[in-house]
Amino acid sequence: MRTRLNRFLQDLESADRLEHIQGLTTQLRDALDIDHVVYHWISVDGEQYGFGTYDPVWAQRYQDQDYIRIDPVVLGCFQRFHPVDWKRLDWSSKAARAFRADSIAHGVGNQGFSIPIRGPHGQFALLTLSHTCPDPVWEALMMAHQRDLIVIAHYLNAKALTLQKGRAPDSVRPLSPREIDALTFLAMGYSRGQAADMLGISEHTLRAYIESARHKLGALNTVHAVARAIGEGLIIVGGAAKDAAGGWPGQVPDRSVASH
Structure with missing residues (x-):
């Protein structure tokens, strides 16, 4: 297995056309002997860009149903900097x-593992692996290869950025002091009501600041706006504010699911 993964990295290094990435995702899937591998770049305007082995029918349905706005994988990874099991x-x-039932019906698999990738200028992407198998089998596979997959994810993203000429991630417009304050309090885990009280403004005014910041950042939602503002260095939240699980106080906790 290690030999096959090293071969993948060698082939990735030599790739000189964007179309090669599609073949590389298939090669990685076969090396791991799993159902699917997907590299997914989500642009700030919500455009879906990437390569992978999902059924094209599912990929089109995902876009037609606007699943990006409810997909727990996308929403959850906006809040994380480390790989996460679904x-x-x-x-x-x-x-x-x-959504989960629909994805399984379209062959996505009952197991999944996604690696968030944050590139230059707030770029956000994912490398996702999925399969159908019992929990112990999946956990053993991911434990054995997680480190290699993290390296692969970042090299794959760097290659995509290099090959996709003219598609540099969008820069962001400056935020006002009030917009920065609003996003900072949300990043620290305060509710909108608490943030409004601390800023001495109404919740209606706070919402206006948040929406203005979201628009400037080109974010899909508030969580994405906070993540992008942190990634751009527009807001800074001290490490002490994080809880032991690596999230922010007040953040919705992870929940396990009995079946997918």
């Missing part, structure tokens, strides 16, 4: 459960 994400909402 079982640790929040699938508790009715919409999330319906």
Whole structure:
């Protein structure tokens, strides 16, 4: 297995056309002997860009149903800087459960593992692996190869940035002091009501600042806006504010799901 993964990195290094990445995702899938590998770059305007082995019918359905706005994998990875097993994400909402059932029906698999990637200028991407197998089998596979996969994810993203000429991640517009304050308090885990009280403004005014900041950042939602502002260095939240799990106080906790 290690030999096959090293061969993948060698082939990735020599890739000189964007189309080669599609073949590389298939090569990585076969090396790991799993169902799917997907490299997914989510642009600030919500455009889906990437390569992978999902059924094209599912890829089109994902876009048609605008699943990006409810997908716990995307939303959860916006809040994280480390790889995450899908079982640790929040699938508790009715919409999330319906989405999960639909994805399994389209062959995505009952197991998943995603690696968030943050590139220059707030770029956000994911390397995702999925499979259908029992929990112990999946856990053993990911434990054996997690370090290699993290390296692969970042090399793959760097190659995509190099090969996709003219597609540099969008720069962001400066935020006002009030917009920075609003996002900072949200990043620290305060509710909107608490943030408004601390700023001495109404929740309606706070929402206006948040929406203005979201628009300037080109973010899909508030969580994405906070993540992008942190990634751009527009807001700074001290490490002491983080809880032991690596999230922010007040952040929705991870929840395991009995079945996918």
